[in-house]
Amino acid sequence: MTELVVRGYANGRARRQLILDEATALFGEVGYRAASLRExxxxxxxxxxxxxxxxxxxxxxxxxxxxxxxxxxxxxxxxDHLQGVELLRRMVELVAFNATRPGIVELYCVLSAESTAADHPAHGFFVARYARFVGQCVGGFEGARAAGQLRPSIEPDAAGRAFVALMDGLQVQWLLDRDSVDMAAVLRATLAELLVADA
Incomplete structure (x- = not known):
């Protein structure tokens, strides 16, 4: 492969990355519908x-x-590298970070609901994403149980699915009334209720 081809390939990847960064920023600012490819x-x-x-x-x-x-x-x-309680706590940190980018949160809320239709262009993405995300949360609670940090009455599978559902529901409530909903605080309190006192 010639140096010119390698340089062109690298430039193309860099340009594609820049497009993704700017599109993510614009979707976060004005939402998917209002964002234009020309902008x-x-x-x-x-x-x-x-x-x-x-x-x-x-x-x-x-x-x-x-x-x-x-x-x-x-x-x-x-x-992708953490397990157990630490993974679950990092997910709460991610939710706190999401509170700084309402356009992206709105984009996910709208698209995740729309994509339940099998012919939606993002259907496959969200099916795979929820399977992965629920699996991570269930794994986090399984890790917590293995470490003796999960309350004995809590089942990891149910807790993982409920945790994801709580995240999604809080996002909708927050989008409707950002002043009265602290997503991360509610998740932290819920996680504390599921874990033993010294976890």
Whole structure:
């Protein structure tokens, strides 16, 4: 492979990453519906056709943004490397961080509901995402039980699913009334109730 080809490939990957970063920012600021590909292209400093070379449709870009955001969040909070109570506490930290980006929270709430339809473009993404996320939470509670940190009456599977459901429900309540809902505080209190006192 020639140096020119390698450089072109690296430049293309860097440009694609910049598009994802700017699209994530714009979706977070104004929401998916109000965001335009032309505005994203302007922010990146390329033409509209140039953006379409990387992402031929807005839905394609949306799915890439969703996947990218999950990857960045998992890396930032160590979600793929932690276990037990520490994993669950990091998830609460992620929820606290989400309170700083309401556009992204709204995007997820709307799309996760819309994508229950099998023909929705994000259906497969959300099916896989919920399977992974529920699995992580269940695993966190299983780890807590193995470490003697989970109350004896708590079943990890039910606790993991309930924890994810609580996160989702709190996001909707927070979007409707941000001044009266502290998502992270409610999750911390709930987690404390599920764990033994000194966990």
């Amino acid at each position: 994203i292209a302007t922010r990146v400093g390329i033409s509209h056709p140039g953006l379409l070379h990387h992402f031929p449709a807005k839905q394609t870009l949306l799915l890439a943004v969703l996947e990218h955001r999950d990857e960045v969040d998992a890396e930032r909070f160590g979600l």
